[in-house]
Amino acid sequence: MGQNYVEKIAQRYAVDLDAGHTVRSGDYLSMRPQHVMTHDNTAAIIPKFRKMGAKRVRDPRQPVFALDHDIQNRSAENLAKYRTIEEFAREQGVAFFPAGRGIGHQVMVEEGFVLPGTFVVGSDSHSNLYGAVGALGTPVVRTDAAAIWATGRTWWQLPDVVRVHLAGELQPGVSGKDVIITLIGIFNQDQVLNCCIEFSGPGVASLSMDERLTISNMTTEWGALAAVFPYDDTARRTLQARAEVMRARGDSEPRLSAEILERAEAACPVADPDAEYAMELEFDLSAVTPFVAGPNEVKTVVALPEIESQRVAIDKAFLLSCVNGRAEDFAAAAQVMRGKRVAPGVAMYIAAASSAVEEESRQRGDWETLLAAGVTALPPGCGPCIGLGDGVLADGEVGISATNRNFKGRMGSRDSQVYLSSPAVVAASAVAGHIAAPESAPRAEPSELRHRLERGSRARARASRPAAAARTAIVPGFPEAVEGELLLVAKDNMNTDGIYGKDWTYQEGMTPQEMGSKAMLNYDPRFQEIAERGDLLVGGFNFGTGSSREQAATALKFRGIQLVIAGSFSQTYKRNAFNNGYVLIECADLVEELRRAHANDPALTIRTGRRARVDFVNARIECAGNAFPFAPLGRVAQELVAQGGFEEVIRAQIARMDG
Numbered sequence: 001m002g003q004n005y006v007e008k009i010a011q012r013y014a015v016d017l018d019a020g021h022t023v024r025s026g027d028y029l030s031m032r033p034q035h036v037m038t039h040d041n042t043a044a045i046i047p048k049f050r051k052m053g054a055k056r057v058r059d060p061r062q063p064v065f066a067l068d069h070d071i072q073n074r075s076a077e078n079l080a081k082y083r084t085i086e087e088f089a090r091e092q093g094v095a096f097f098p099a100g101r102g103i104g105h106q107v108m109v110e111e112g113f114v115l116p117g118t119f120v121v122g123s124d125s126h127s128n129l130y131g132a133v134g135a136l137g138t139p140v141v142r143t144d145a146a147a148i149w150a151t152g153r154t155w156w157q158l159p160d161v162v163r164v165h166l167a168g169e170l171q172p173g174v175s176g177k178d179v180i181i182t183l184i185g186i187f188n189q190d191q192v193l194n195c196c197i198e199f200s201g202p203g204v205a206s207l208s209m210d211e212r213l214t215i216s217n218m219t220t221e222w223g224a225l226a227a228v229f230p231y232d233d234t235a236r237r238t239l240q241a242r243a244e245v246m247r248a249r250g251d252s253e254p255r256l257s258a259e260i261l262e263r264a265e266a267a268c269p270v271a272d273p274d275a276e277y278a279m280e281l282e283f284d285l286s287a288v289t290p291f292v293a294g295p296n297e298v299k300t301v302v303a304l305p306e307i308e309s310q311r312v313a314i315d316k317a318f319l320l321s322c323v324n325g326r327a328e329d330f331a332a333a334a335q336v337m338r339g340k341r342v343a344p345g346v347a348m349y350i351a352a353a354s355s356a357v358e359e360e361s362r363q364r365g366d367w368e369t370l371l372a373a374g375v376t377a378l379p380p381g382c383g384p385c386i387g388l389g390d391g392v393l394a395d396g397e398v399g400i401s402a403t404n405r406n407f408k409g410r411m412g413s414r415d416s417q418v419y420l421s422s423p424a425v426v427a428a429s430a431v432a433g434h435i436a437a438p439e440s441a442p443r444a445e446p447s448e449l450r451h452r453l454e455r456g457s458r459a460r461a462r463a464s465r466p467a468a469a470a471r472t473a474i475v476p477g478f479p480e481a482v483e484g485e486l487l488l489v490a491k492d493n494m495n496t497d498g499i500y501g502k503d504w505t506y507q508e509g510m511t512p513q514e515m516g517s518k519a520m521l522n523y524d525p526r527f528q529e530i531a532e533r534g535d536l537l538v539g540g541f542n543f544g545t546g547s548s549r550e551q552a553a554t555a556l557k558f559r560g561i562q563l564v565i566a567g568s569f570s571q572t573y574k575r576n577a578f579n580n581g582y583v584l585i586e587c588a589d590l591v592e593e594l595r596r597a598h599a600n601d602p603a604l605t606i607r608t609g610r611r612a613r614v615d616f617v618n619a620r621i622e623c624a625g626n627a628f629p630f631a632p633l634g635r636v637a638q639e640l641v642a643q644g645g646f647e648e649v650i651r652a653q654i655a656r657m658d659g
């Protein structure tokens with residue numbers, strides 16, 4: 001049996017493999033990524049790095065720092081934080097991009113850090129974007145980033161790989177954003193949850209690079225850990241153009257040149273004809289028409305004609321972020337708004353994904369067209385997408401946004417509503433004053449749209465999994481069992497913004513006790529008065545989806561919640577938890593049992609009154625005379641918990657390396 005594209009890249013970047021070992025999905029690997037990107041969170045990673053006992057970055061060419069999240073914040077505290085990051089970069093000889101250069105993911109591609117066939121990670125959940133140019137890009141968490149600085153490597157369990165076969169071509173007036181929103185809405189049964197996606201098929205060639213960047217970026221919201229497009233002429237032309245920019249500006253040691261690209265292409269693998277995939281999806285691009293996601297739920301999608309007929313009034317419109325802040329996006333909006341004005345009572349905000357994108361948009365005339373229409377420009381960065389700076393939503397406001405997330409409270413007040421759509425729909429809505437279709441959008445009845453999509457979308461069943469072992473060996477220091485009352489938070493797709501809100505994410509000086517006191521407040525303001533120390537929290541499915549902020553895991557730990565049980569977890573959230581010595585357990589049967597028992601309880605957080613015993617030896621949860629099995633926790637997970645987290649593991653590695 002051959003290897004797929006993802007397995008081949010992982011094989012290339014894995015270290016310390018046993019002789020003759022062929023990398024497969026499910027393997028726990030020690031990986032040495034080509035690069036690791038961090039942004040404003042670099043300030044929180046620096047003390048982790050030092051706490052591990054490290055003094056020098058092991059390979060200064062590996063990290064990249066790009067300030068992009070809170071760049072409108074001119075407070076003395078934030079400016080001091082930015083200076084600390086820049087000084088650390090200078091001290092360590094690390095590539096640094098200041099506030100205003102752009103969003104880190106876009107900068108990584110523009111500056112030649114992402115090449116086909118490479119393994120590139122970022123301490124940000126939208127590192128999937130790197131797959132647009134044929135790289136394997138995936139998020140890591142802050143502890144991982146510190147470990148990579150210190151040792152050059154981190155651990156990774158290679159996920160299942162899903163192949164998505166694209167056929168047909170997009171209709172005029174349909175964009176890459178429409179594609180990914182539609183994929184999320186059609187394949188909405190966790191088909192790609194915690195998987196890597198390989199896009200393939202004749203439809204790929206019809207997609208522009210900007211469309212691929214959008215699609216790969218937002219596979220994060222679909223539930224994937226990575227999304228890789230094949231390397232082809234479109235990707236080659238994009239990277240050749242960036243190499244020419246570096247040549248023209250006279251870089252003394254360019255990160256990208258014709259010669260460097262040629263070597264990368266020669267080393268870039270291809271999937272074997274007999275490669276295995278956990279699932280295969282088929283999707284017809286020609287069936288896609290604009291959809292809108294929301295409010296406040298990415299996976300709730302509505303055909304544009306249906307929501308347009310509802311005349312949903314808006315207060316704000318946004319065209320920005322790492323998913324839709326590129327030249328083609330501003331061109332699409334400018335085409336809609338040329339000669340028109342933003343509706344009275346509506347404010348529209350734009351921000352380019354990078355300074356280079358803004359300059360290109362200005363040269364094309366699109367930027368000035370949007371400004372003439374009454375749009376407000378913000379500096380290149382994340383801004384309102386993460387609820388920071390000008391333009392955030394106030395209580396009761398409704399926004400339509402070309403960003404990648406519309407979780408409650410993410411873009412401002414938790415009492416606001418946010419819909420997601422393409423740049424053209426955002427622009428048309430800003431002009432109309434309500435969610436509206438641009439003139440270029442294809443028209444059809446919602447029932448016909450759904451039928452057309454379902455006719456062009458198919459899924460082959462996931463491969464079966466072997467049965468788990470009857471008993472699990474327990475490593476020293478890890479408990480054989482824990483007991484506590486079950487605390488139910490039944491919501492599916494519980495996002496990290498709900499678990500630990502934006503208002504505290506970038507406050508680096510908070511104590512563990514203070515962090516614990518903020519847990520779940522953005523989801524349920526009453527959580528803190530309901531929860532008790534020693535509880536076992538039971539969530540829904542895809543618990544911890546969203547950003548890579550590690551506080552969403554540590555805050556529950558600091559609040560005294562012993563562990564979290566859920567139907568399934570975001571893999572990034574799971575990584576944060578175990579890296580910080582915190583146990584997560586997947587047990588869908590228990591979740592469904594508690595949901596049935598409390599189906600009529602409207603509370604967001606429910607004390608079930610049931611005590612449970614989690615038996616790690618026999619991999620089961622004993623509750624009310626029933627036993628609910630779960631996948632055993634293996635040695636790697638147990639050791640991370642027993643040793644107090646990944647920091648302690650790395651500290652021991654550094655001591656051995658330096659000794």
